[in-house]
Amino acid sequence: MLFHVRMNVNLPQSMPPEQAAQLKQTEKDLAQRLQGEGKWRHLWRIAGQYANVSVFDVASADELHTLLTSLPLFPYMQIDVMPLCRHPSSVRDDDY
Amino acid sequence: MLFHVRMNVNLPQSMPPEQAAQLKQTEKDLAQRLQGEGKWRHLWRIAGQYANVSVFDVASADELHTLLTSLPLFPYMQIDVMPLCRHPSSVRDDDY
Amino acid sequence: MLFHVRMNVNLPQSMPPEQAAQLKQTEKDLAQRLQGEGKWRHLWRIAGQYANVSVFDVASADELHTLLTSLPLFPYMQIDVMPLCRHPSSVRDDDY
Amino acid sequence: MLFHVRMNVNLPQSMPPEQAAQLKQTEKDLAQRLQGEGKWRHLWRIAGQYANVSVFDVASADELHTLLTSLPLFPYMQIDVMPLCRHPSSVRDDDY
Amino acid sequence: MLFHVRMNVNLPQSMPPEQAAQLKQTEKDLAQRLQGEGKWRHLWRIAGQYANVSVFDVASADELHTLLTSLPLFPYMQIDVMPLCRHPSSVRDDDY
Amino acid sequence: MLFHVRMNVNLPQSMPPEQAAQLKQTEKDLAQRLQGEGKWRHLWRIAGQYANVSVFDVASADELHTLLTSLPLFPYMQIDVMPLCRHPSSVRDDDY
Amino acid sequence: MLFHVRMNVNLPQSMPPEQAAQLKQTEKDLAQRLQGEGKWRHLWRIAGQYANVSVFDVASADELHTLLTSLPLFPYMQIDVMPLCRHPSSVRDDDY
Amino acid sequence: MLFHVRMNVNLPQSMPPEQAAQLKQTEKDLAQRLQGEGKWRHLWRIAGQYANVSVFDVASADELHTLLTSLPLFPYMQIDVMPLCRHPSSVRDDDY
Amino acid sequence: MLFHVRMNVNLPQSMPPEQAAQLKQTEKDLAQRLQGEGKWRHLWRIAGQYANVSVFDVASADELHTLLTSLPLFPYMQIDVMPLCRHPSSVRDDDY
Amino acid sequence: MLFHVRMNVNLPQSMPPEQAAQLKQTEKDLAQRLQGEGKWRHLWRIAGQYANVSVFDVASADELHTLLTSLPLFPYMQIDVMPLCRHPSSVRDDDY
Numbered sequence: 019m020l021f022h023v024r025m026n027v028n029l030p031q032s033m034p035p036e037q038a039a040q041l042k043q044t045e046k047d048l049a050q051r052l053q054g055e056g057k058w059r060h061l062w063r064i065a066g067q068y069a070n071v072s073v074f075d076v077a078s079a080d081e082l083h084t085l086l087t088s089l090p091l092f093p094y095m096q097i098d099v100m101p102l103c104r105h106p107s108s109v110r111d112d113d114y
Numbered sequence: 115m116l117f118h119v120r121m122n123v124n125l126p127q128s129m130p131p132e133q134a135a136q137l138k139q140t141e142k143d144l145a146q147r148l149q150g151e152g153k154w155r156h157l158w159r160i161a162g163q164y165a166n167v168s169v170f171d172v173a174s175a176d177e178l179h180t181l182l183t184s185l186p187l188f189p190y191m192q193i194d195v196m197p198l199c200r201h202p203s204s205v206r207d208d209d210y
Numbered sequence: 211m212l213f214h215v216r217m218n219v220n221l222p223q224s225m226p227p228e229q230a231a232q233l234k235q236t237e238k239d240l241a242q243r244l245q246g247e248g249k250w251r252h253l254w255r256i257a258g259q260y261a262n263v264s265v266f267d268v269a270s271a272d273e274l275h276t277l278l279t280s281l282p283l284f285p286y287m288q289i290d291v292m293p294l295c296r297h298p299s300s301v302r303d304d305d306y
Numbered sequence: 307m308l309f310h311v312r313m314n315v316n317l318p319q320s321m322p323p324e325q326a327a328q329l330k331q332t333e334k335d336l337a338q339r340l341q342g343e344g345k346w347r348h349l350w351r352i353a354g355q356y357a358n359v360s361v362f363d364v365a366s367a368d369e370l371h372t373l374l375t376s377l378p379l380f381p382y383m384q385i386d387v388m389p390l391c392r393h394p395s396s397v398r399d400d401d402y
Numbered sequence: 403m404l405f406h407v408r409m410n411v412n413l414p415q416s417m418p419p420e421q422a423a424q425l426k427q428t429e430k431d432l433a434q435r436l437q438g439e440g441k442w443r444h445l446w447r448i449a450g451q452y453a454n455v456s457v458f459d460v461a462s463a464d465e466l467h468t469l470l471t472s473l474p475l476f477p478y479m480q481i482d483v484m485p486l487c488r489h490p491s492s493v494r495d496d497d498y
Numbered sequence: 499m500l501f502h503v504r505m506n507v508n509l510p511q512s513m514p515p516e517q518a519a520q521l522k523q524t525e526k527d528l529a530q531r532l533q534g535e536g537k538w539r540h541l542w543r544i545a546g547q548y549a550n551v552s553v554f555d556v557a558s559a560d561e562l563h564t565l566l567t568s569l570p571l572f573p574y575m576q577i578d579v580m581p582l583c584r585h586p587s588s589v590r591d592d593d594y
Numbered sequence: 595m596l597f598h599v600r601m602n603v604n605l606p607q608s609m610p611p612e613q614a615a616q617l618k619q620t621e622k623d624l625a626q627r628l629q630g631e632g633k634w635r636h637l638w639r640i641a642g643q644y645a646n647v648s649v650f651d652v653a654s655a656d657e658l659h660t661l662l663t664s665l666p667l668f669p670y671m672q673i674d675v676m677p678l679c680r681h682p683s684s685v686r687d688d689d690y
Numbered sequence: 691m692l693f694h695v696r697m698n699v700n701l702p703q704s705m706p707p708e709q710a711a712q713l714k715q716t717e718k719d720l721a722q723r724l725q726g727e728g729k730w731r732h733l734w735r736i737a738g739q740y741a742n743v744s745v746f747d748v749a750s751a752d753e754l755h756t757l758l759t760s761l762p763l764f765p766y767m768q769i770d771v772m773p774l775c776r777h778p779s780s781v782r783d784d785d786y
Numbered sequence: 787m788l789f790h791v792r793m794n795v796n797l798p799q800s801m802p803p804e805q806a807a808q809l810k811q812t813e814k815d816l817a818q819r820l821q822g823e824g825k826w827r828h829l830w831r832i833a834g835q836y837a838n839v840s841v842f843d844v845a846s847a848d849e850l851h852t853l854l855t856s857l858p859l860f861p862y863m864q865i866d867v868m869p870l871c872r873h874p875s876s877v878r879d880d881d882y
Numbered sequence: 883m884l885f886h887v888r889m890n891v892n893l894p895q896s897m898p899p900e901q902a903a904q905l906k907q908t909e910k911d912l913a914q915r916l917q918g919e920g921k922w923r924h925l926w927r928i929a930g931q932y933a934n935v936s937v938f939d940v941a942s943a944d945e946l947h948t949l950l951t952s953l954p955l956f957p958y959m960q961i962d963v964m965p966l967c968r969h970p971s972s973v974r975d976d977d978y
Contacts, residue, residue, distance in 0.1 A: 019270050019271060020158065020271070021293070021353075022158070022160070022167055023354065030319055031894055031957065031958075045203070046202070046203040049203040050203060050205050053203075053204070053205045053206070054205065060156075060206070060209055061201045061203060061204045061206075061209065062116065062118070062169075062198040062199065062200075062201055062204070062209060063198065063199040063200065063201040063202070063947060064118070064196050064197075064198065064199075065196070065197040065198065065199050065885075065943040065944075065946050065947045065950075065963050066887060066946065066947060066950045066961040066962070066963040067961060067963075070201055071118055071196070071198065073158075078211050079211060079212070079293035079294060079295050079353040080295045080296060080353075082293070082353050082354065083295045083351060083353045083354060086353075086354045093319065094319075097354040097355060098354070099292075099293060099353050099354040099355075100160050100161070100167070100291070101160075101161040101213070101271035101274070101291060101293055102158040102159065102160065102161065102167065102271060103158065103159040103160075103161050103271050103272045103274075103275045104158070104159065104272060105157045105158055105159040105166055106142070106159070107141070107142040107145040107146060107157060108149070108157045108158070109146050109149045109150065110149070110156070110157075113156055113157065113158060115942050115943060116943070117833075117965070119834060126799055127222055127285065127286075159275060161213075161271040161272075161274050161275045161278075161291050162215060162274065162275060162278045162289040162290070162291040163289060163291075174883050175833040175883060175884070175965035175966060175967050176833075176967045176968060178833050178834065178965070178967075179831060179833045179834060179967045182833075182834045189799065190799075193834040193835060194834070195833050195834040195835075195964075195965060196963070197885070197943035197946070197963060197965050198943060199943050199944045199947045200944060212350065214350070214352070214359055223414055223477065223478075237395070238394070238395040241395040242395060242397050245396070245397045245398070246397065252348075252398070252401055253393045253395060253396045253398075253401065254308065254310070254361075254390040254391065254392070254393055254396070254401060255390065255391040255392065255393040255394070255467060256310070256388050256389075256390065256391075257388070257389040257390065257391050257405075257463040257464075257466050257467045257470075257483050258407060258466065258467060258470045258481040258482070258483040259481060259483075262393055263310055263388070263390065265350075292352050292353070292359070293352075293353040294350040294351065294352065294353065294359065295350065295351040295352075295353050296350075296351065297349045297350055297351040297358055298334070298351070299333070299334040299337040299338060299341075299349060300341070300349045300350070301338050301341045301342065302341070302348070302349075305348055305349065305350060307462050307463060308463070309485070309545075311546060318511055366403055367403060367404070367485035367486060367487050367545040368487045368488060368498070368545075370485070370487075370545050370546065371487045371543060371545045371546060374545075374546045381511065382511075385546040385547060386546070387484075387485060387545050387546040387547075388483075389405070389463035389466070389483060389485050390463060391463050391464045391466075391467045392464060404542065406542070406544070406551055415606055415669065415670075429587070430586070430587040433587040434587060434589050437588070437589045437590070438589065444540075444590070444593055445585045445587060445588045445590075445593065446500065446502070446553075446582040446583065446584075446585055446588070446593060447582065447583040447584065447585040447586070447659060448502070448580050448581075448582065448583075449580070449581040449582065449583050449597075449655040449656075449658050449659045449662075449675050450599060450658065450659060450662045450673040450674070450675040451673060451675075454585055455502055455580070455582065457542075484544050484545070484551070485544075485545040486542040486543065486544065486545065486551065487542065487543040487544075487545050488542075488543065489541045489542055489543040489550055490526070490543070491525070491526040491529040491530060491541060492533070492541045492542070493530050493533045493534065494533070494540070494541075497540055497541065497542060498542075499654050499655060500655070501677070501737075503738060510703055558595055559595060559596070559677035559678060559679050559737040560679045560680060560690070560737075562677070562679075562737050562738065563679045563735060563737045563738060566737075566738045573703065574703075577738040577739060578738070579676075579677060579737050579738040579739075580675070581597070581655035581658070581675060581677050582655060583655050583656045583658075583659045584656060596734065598734070598736070598743055607798055607861065607862075621779070622778070622779040625779040626779060626781050629780070629781045629782070630781065636732075636782070636785055637777045637779060637780045637782075637785065638692065638694070638745075638774040638775065638776075638777055638780070638785060639774065639775040639776065639777040639778070639851060640694070640772050640773075640774065640775075641772070641773040641774065641775050641789075641847040641848075641850050641851045641854075641867050642791060642850065642851060642854045642865040642866070642867040643865060643867075646777055647694055647772070647774065649734075676736050676737070676743070677736075677737040678734040678735065678736065678737065678743065679734065679735040679736075679737050680734075680735065681733045681734055681735040681742055682718070682735070683717070683718040683721040683722060683725075683733060684725070684733045684734070685722050685725045685726065686725070686732070686733075689732055689733065689734060690734075691846055691847060692847070693869070693929075695930060702895055750787050751787060751788070751869035751870060751871050751929040752871045752872060752929075754869070754871075754929050754930065755871045755927060755929045755930060758929075758930045765895065766895075769930040769931060770930070771868075771869060771929050771930040771931075772867075773789070773847035773850070773867060773869050774847060775847050775848045775850075775851045776848060788926065790926070790928070790935055813971070814970070814971040817971040818971060818973050821972070821973045821974070822973065828924075828974070828977055829969045829971060829972045829974075829977065830884065830886070830937075830966040830967065830968075830969055830972070830977060831966065831967040831968065831969040831970070832886070832964050832965075832966065832967075833964070833965040833966065833967050838969055839886055839964070839966065841926075868928050868929070868935070869928075869929040870926040870927065870928065870929065870935065871926065871927040871928075871929050872926070872927065873925045873926055873927040873934055874910070874927070875909070875910040875913040875914060875925060876917070876925045876926070877914050877917045877918065878917070878924070878925075881924055881925065881926060
């Protein structure tokens with residue numbers, strides 16, 4: 019099941035650079051692992067913003083919530099979720 | 115180059131059903147042709163809304179505008195566009 | 211899987227009363243059937259508004275979309291959907 | 307009498323983890339006691355957010371306010387309240 | 403139990419003046435009867451707007467909804483409801 | 499002359515509890531004195547929020563501003579003011 | 595007493611030009627009479643919009659409401675009102 | 691040339707009172723000098739808010755910007771600017 | 787003097803196509819004449835929208851208002867205006 | 883390819899003046915270099931705000947993102963991006 023997720027990141031300016039770098043590296047590792055597992059299907063940067071648009075493919079909203087709250091940057095993100103359906107005009111076999 | 119496009123459709127309630135059906139069929143044909151050509155890369159329905167989230171792969175903003183304004187439903191849609199970049203954590207070779 | 215759905219109804223003032231009455235009756239019949247089937251788990255009126263808050267229990271976002279778009283009042287409603295999860299502090303066995 | 311309550315939690319990032327854990331545990335205990343008493347009828351997590359949607363069953367707005375302001379997380383929450391009515395199409399005997 | 407209600411009226415410009423005058427007179431009669439019964443406790447005009455701020459004293463949200471939807475102008479109003487409580491600093495015996 | 503005033507209070511979380519308690523007590527004393535003098539005609543708590551809805555009866559906007567800025571919590575409040583008029587359907591002799 | 599008033603005009607596109615011209619002329623005559631009487635103290639056009647910013651000098655909110663609702667364009671305007679006070683740094687003797 | 695300017699002031703609660711008093715006094719001196727020079731034509735307090743509505747009469751947007759950014763409170767203000775024109779119904783010779 | 791102007795066009799769907807085509811042609815002719823005279827300095831289409839971003843170079847807000855209201859599409863546009871200044875980091879001699 | 887970019891700057895009030903001055907100087911140097919290279923085509927100050935409107939001419943959204951995130955003030959800015967197209971009524975050869 020697909021969910022459209024937008025994440026806006028807002029790190030506090032008082033965070034030490036090493037801590038920020040560490041958080042981002044852990045986030046990246048986890049993001050890549052979840053992509054490898056097929057859970058995090060798409061991940062794009064929005065031009066000019068510290069934000070991304072993603073598509074997750076999970077079994078349920080509970081699984082989505084567990085994944086999102088496991089992200090190291092979760093406490094610093096504003097997240098919006100929209101459930102997606104197959105579009106009747108879509109020709110891609112895997113876009114649902 | 116990738117653009118994230120959200121389209122909200124709002125057909126006037128006074129439109130005759132045959133006209134609406136005709137518009138939607140022409141829209142579908144064009145959407146499928148553009149998907150076939152690789153211009154309209156993703157197309158998802160947003161659950162509960164007469165709206166979609168799409169990703170276009172075009173050469174420029176001018177080409178995007180030409181495609182969007184050629185859609186039969188264009189006069190009845192509110193459209194929001196966000197330019198996308200490759201995300202540094204993405205593992206997909208084609209998501210940019 | 212649970213979805214929180216808010217529906218705001220806005221019938222055009224030009225709709226003949228019999229047509230409105232007919233639509234509402236068909237809507238009510240379908241709403242009650244879906245409640246009987248356990249798909250439409252909760253349905254409350256928001257005080258002072260022609261609007262409701264509902265909780266649906268469906269297998270997927272696709273099933274939710276199919277149900278919502280089958281409602282006779284769908285063309286006259288603004289609908290907002292939020293996927294729900296089990297809350298770690300909940301004591302109800304069936305609230306997920 | 308039923309009230310629809312949405313709570314968005316926003317703990318300050320400077321709060322020591324033990325204090326946060328303590329607050330959450332006390333909150334959970336109270337939430338479960340109020341559910342056991344039938345005052346807090348439903349409690350769902352909104353996917354991807356540190357937020358919940360709840361339904362309270364209380365005698366009055368005063369009782370609701372007393373309950374909500376007694377929550378340990380109250381100083382850290384934004385709360386929106388909507389009074390609910392029985393919906394004429396509802397088939398559940400207890401959804402009001 | 404007290405509810406703060408704001409009503410914004412928006413009559414369609416196509417409504418014949420006699421019909422508008424009739425609606426307003428019936429609305430006024432009902433408003434005055436409900437005030438006489440103590441249900442509609444306060445009624446003020448907001449300066450410069452075809453809108454009012456009211457305070458209702460009713461037994462429940464269901465009674466409030468029944469009253470509001472019985473108003474002849476209900477189909478032409480946007481209504482916002484906030485449940486009120488006694489304020490701990492209030493000195494009026496009847497403001498709750 | 500009547501003004502509808504909504505006050506949302508937002509005390510900084512770093513304020514020492516004794517200072518907060520002191521501020522609230524001084525606020526309460528002043529609020530009760532102004533109610534006794536008839537300047538602060540109504541004062542209600544909004545359910546679930548650290549906020550109130552009030553009606554002031556003052557000679558002018560200048561007097562209103564002087565009263566509001568004299569409140570100990572003024573630096574911590576967001577305040578919205580709407581001038582009220584007698585409503586033509588009101589039956590209360592003193593609601594203007 | 596001074597009120598800051600913003601008026602946004604929105605004439606229906608179906609209004610016959612002569613009716614619009616007539617309404618505007620009557621509005622202008624009344625606006626100039628009220629300026630002559632000192633009630634409508636300032637009147638400016640907002641660049642690029644069919645809208646104005648005005649300052650009224652009236653005895654009360656009731657008088658303001660009576661003036662505004664007597665304007666021929668009142669049914670076609672969205673109006674926002676803010677009560678003004680003398681500013682402690684103002685050097686003009688008549689700006690209050 | 692006239693500009694309508696709204697300034698909302700938001701001093702940080704951590705600012706020492708003497709520093710705030712000093713800033714306000716310097717701001718007042720400058721505001722009064724600019725009024726004396728005819729640059730700052732009107733200055734009103736908005737009732738209930740630490741905010742003002744002003745009208746500036748300057749040669750250009752550049753001069754306006756230079757004046758506004760020279761205000762001691764500029765770093766603590768949110769400022770909205772609207773260019774004003776002479777209104778065709780205005781009877782004042784100097785309101786443009 | 788430069789003004790940043792955003793125009794969103796919204797032609798009524800009931801307008802006959804010939805009337806729309808005529809309006810657009812007259813608009814285009816005037817837009818090109820004003821560009822030729824140097825008044826309308828820049829004109830860009832916003833991708834995916836029937837909207838433009840423009841920069842006008844005029845002597846005053848009055849001249850801007852006269853130009854904008856002379857556009858044939860003015861009654862069908864929502865227009866937002868922001869006065870621009872020379873930026874201290876700009877290296878272009880003519881961007882002010 | 884052209885992008886319309888609005889940047890709102892919000893430096894924390896706790897930043898030491900020398901650090902702020904340093905940041906601004908580095909920002910200015912980079913802005914002027916990018917203008918010299920033709921990447922940052924226009925740069926205007928919005929009157930009364932610590933904000934600018936810019937037009938960038940870059941090869942792709944990726945290049946735009948790289949440029950914007952390289953700005954020393956990037957962590958302190960809110961940035962909105964809109965892709966621009968050539969307008970069919972434009973007479974300038976280089977506005978696309």
